[in-house]
Amino acid sequence: xxxxxxxxxxxxxxxxxxxxxxxxxxxxxxxxxxxxxxxxxxxxxxxxxxxxxxxxxxxxxxxxxxxxxxxxxxxxxxxxxxxxxxxxxxxxxxxxxxxxxxxxxx
Amino acid sequence: xxxxxxxxxxxxxxxxxxxxxxxxxxxxxxxxxxxxxxxxxxxxxxxxxxxxxxxxxxxxxxxxxxxxxxxxxxxxxxxxxxxxxxxxxxxxxxxxxxxxxxxxxxxxxxxxxxxxxxxxx
Numbered sequence: 001x002x003x004x005x006x007x008x009x010x011x012x013x014x015x016x017x018x019x020x021x022x023x024x025x026x027x028x029x030x031x032x033x034x035x036x037x038x039x040x041x042x043x044x045x046x047x048x049x050x051x052x053x054x055x056x057x058x059x060x061x062x063x064x065x066x067x068x069x070x071x072x073x074x075x076x077x078x079x080x081x082x083x084x085x086x087x088x089x090x091x092x093x094x095x096x097x098x099x100x101x102x103x104x105x106x
Numbered sequence: 107x108x109x110x111x112x113x114x115x116x117x118x119x120x121x122x123x124x125x126x127x128x129x130x131x132x133x134x135x136x137x138x139x140x141x142x143x144x145x146x147x148x149x150x151x152x153x154x155x156x157x158x159x160x161x162x163x164x165x166x167x168x169x170x171x172x173x174x175x176x177x178x179x180x181x182x183x184x185x186x187x188x189x190x191x192x193x194x195x196x197x198x199x200x201x202x203x204x205x206x207x208x209x210x211x212x213x214x215x216x217x218x219x220x221x222x223x224x225x226x227x
Contacts (some may be wrong), residue, residue: 001168034213036151043201043217044143044151055215087151091213094165096141096153 002026002090006099013104019075021102023088028068032092035064035073038101039084047086048073078104108132108216110202115221122192122225128185128202128218136160136180139205141214142187144198144223154200155187156209170196192225199223 003026013019023033031051036044046055048064051071061076075082083106088099114126128140141156155166155176164176175188185202199220206212 032210032213038151043219045217046213046215049206049213049215089151089153089214091209094156094210095167096156096209096214098151098153101150 001095002029002093002097004088004090004097004099006086006088006102008102009100010103010105012106013078014106015078015080017078019078019082019104021073021086021104023066023071023073023099025069025071025090025092029090029092031067032090033064033066033071034089034091036087036089037082037084038087044087108204110204110216110218112200112202112218112221115200115223117224117226118192119227120193120225123188123190124192124223126187126189126200126202126221126223128187130183130185130202130204133204135178135183138207139209140178140185141203141205141209142176142185143201143203143214143217144196145201145220146195146198149198152198156205157185158208189223192223194225197223197225 005024007022033051035048038044052064085101085103109131111129142154157176173191177186201220202218203214204216206215
């Protein structure tokens with residue numbers, strides 16, 4: 001199975017900060033990766049697909065990059081509504097696997 | 107607007123069975139692969155199973171293989187997850203989600219709100 005790791009596991013930040021979250025795959029997954037945001041008690045919401053394409057309706061301060069085994073999600077200027085937990089998902093090979101999550105709080 | 111509404115969750119004893127349903131609306135259900143993802147209380151997301159548009163391909167996570175069965179009824183726009191031999195570690199919110207046409211090619215795009223399954227005596 002493909003293992004996904006994320007770093008950091010949590011971070012504290014302030015409104016306006018630039019935030020970067022990294023996701024690493026244990027083997028090459030090309031660009032078959034999505035990023036998701038989840039708020040407490042809510043379903044996940046996709047932010048990025050194909051490693052770097054912005055989901056419709058998602059603000060442009062979010063961006064994704066990477067290919068192969070290393071990927072990043074960047075929030076250029078953190079807003080109050082961005083405080084949440086973020087997950088990456090590889091859909092290159094079954095079983096699909098999620099990263100363990102990164103909690104972004106104040 | 108894509109809508110996914112799960113039902114069928116609840117409290118079940120260890121060793122018992124439960125069948126989850128997911129009613130889909132707002133898109134051509136028969137053209138999309140679908141998937142189930144779960145989240146244990148306070149934990150991360152875990153992919154459970156997927157099903158192709160015609161039901162011909164049904165991969166499973168090792169943790170549920172042989173106990174869970176995914177299926178779909180395209181005439182009723184409904185996805186199912188039959189869960190047998192339930193264990194305490196199956197306790198989780200179960201999310202129904204749509205894939206971007208196929209799961210492998212496009213990943214998972216829209217999610218339902220989830221249904222809670224609690225396995226306890």
